[in-house]
Amino acid sequence: MYFQSLTAAQSYTGARPATQADPDHQGVAQGLRSSFQDFAATLKHSEQVAQSSMVGQADPHALVQALAQTELAVETAVIVRNKVVEAYQEILRMPV
Template sequence: MDIQSLSAAHSYASARPATKPGPAPEGAALGGAFQDFASTLRQSEALSQSAMTGQADPHALVQALAQTELAVETAVTVRNKVVEAYQEILRMPV
């Protein structure tokens, strides 16, 4: 057997674990997105309530409402993509 082939096999064996995905917490990114969405809604609601009593700046209220609108539109778009993917899976022949 050739020394180069042994060296190549050894290099491949040592590099192989680096290509395997590491353990990732399940749903960490999705959970963080849900928490961000919920915190955006809570902040906007609190700012809206304080604006009703005259304690908040109208400009800050408009910014909070724009952020909330963007968050809701993003959530609806993601939901629609998930439903579309699910329907596509259901149409697949078995």
């Protein structure tokens, strides 16, 4: 399971150059904001392709590609969420 998650995260990072770190970025907040916007754009694009496919206006190959990108994006978001929760729980376990 861990290997599949790692592969999904690496594939998504390679497929989406907009999520790569920019050397002249404003900070962590700006990077997170752009990642969230990129995630939302990926989901919106996939939804549009799926709707177009339902009425016969989109190529089935484009639909499969959009769904694969969405799957990678969601898996990456879940991995990040799990890491944040794990870090939070680790902080709670620290002695004061």
